[in-house]
Amino acid sequence: MPLCVHGMYQMTELLGAGSSGHITSAFHILTGTEVALKSGTALEDAPDMPCIVRYEAMVYSLLRGHPGIPSCKWSGLDRGSYVLTLEHLGANLEQLHRLSRGKLPWKTVVMLGVQMLNRVEFAHSRGIILRDIKPENFAMGIGEKSHFVYLLDFGLAKLYVNPSTGAHIPYREGRIPLGTMSYSSYNVHLGREQGRRDDLEALGNVLLSLLHGRLPWEDIYAPNKEASLRRMAEMKAESAAFRDLLACSPAEFTTYFDHCRSLKFEEKPNYGLLRQLFSQIMEREGWTGNTRFDPLDGSSDKGTLVPKEYKLDVRFTGGDLTTLQVMIARFLWLRKKLSSVKEKGGSSCIGG
């Protein structure tokens, strides 16, 4: 029998499992509203000790109110687990990347890029750096919001300003590299304290990987983890492979990385300039005929131009042109089908 959380949310299917806990689909038993539950185990003898999900709940409260951040409906302890009740989202960008067989079209990547940059800028404007920018941590909305990108997973997020003094955190070296190393900035490999510049460089790496399928340092062979991280750092620094990757990407990506890497630790990135780079690509490609602003753009700069219909093209390898929304619908249908097959097989995928 599926579990009921907080006496209100009936779990239905497992959506994912990560380092901090499980994510399950559920619905509110009175209203029928679909939600996603993220639960992490709290220590039995010390239920008040911090667990990652509880920490995330605090970050969600700092980021509350932006439509590109999933709303948190309830959070609290339930049978020894700390549970976050979040707005239900669709496929994450890694899943869409796989569905498109490793290569999302240029136009799609640029349009996703604008929204992703806006979400990261919003987190920064609330004093938070994310430190784990990766495709899995951006997901599309569902239904009416299936063309909007959401930012999620704040387990490694951190305040970069002291809330009482407003001072920036101090620069330090010798830090343990945190985050997902394929996408992390060059500085992270060097053990430097992360700041806003590192989130933006990681975002650049994510966009390149969505564009090209793989990043050159994902294919390296090294005898151990240390050697692999060292080699990755060398490649990110100034390797021919990285230069080649930029050479076969829109020229604006080179300016993007130059800007991120020229920033001093405490320096505020020029988000407007980075957004302008995406607009430049759109203009050059003639994607700006009918324009409007990103309706979810909570940032200060309203200069982003996106096509009116705002439909993201996705070209399957077969050559069909379809919209990202169709892909998401297909993804959701597949997920539902898989979970019903599992249930018929007698093994419930629901925790407990």
Ligand SMILES: Nc1ncnc2c1ncn2[C@@H]1O[C@H](COP(=O)(O)OP(=O)(O)OP(=O)(O)O)[C@@H](O)[C@H]1O
């Ligand atoms: N609100 C949501 N709605 C739908 N799916 C979600 C939601 N939140 C998370 N997921 C799915 O679950 C996956 C894992 O979620 P999340 O990244 O929050 O967990 P995590 O434990 O921090 O993972 P990791 O250890 O990989 O960082 C996401 O990539 C996403 O596909």
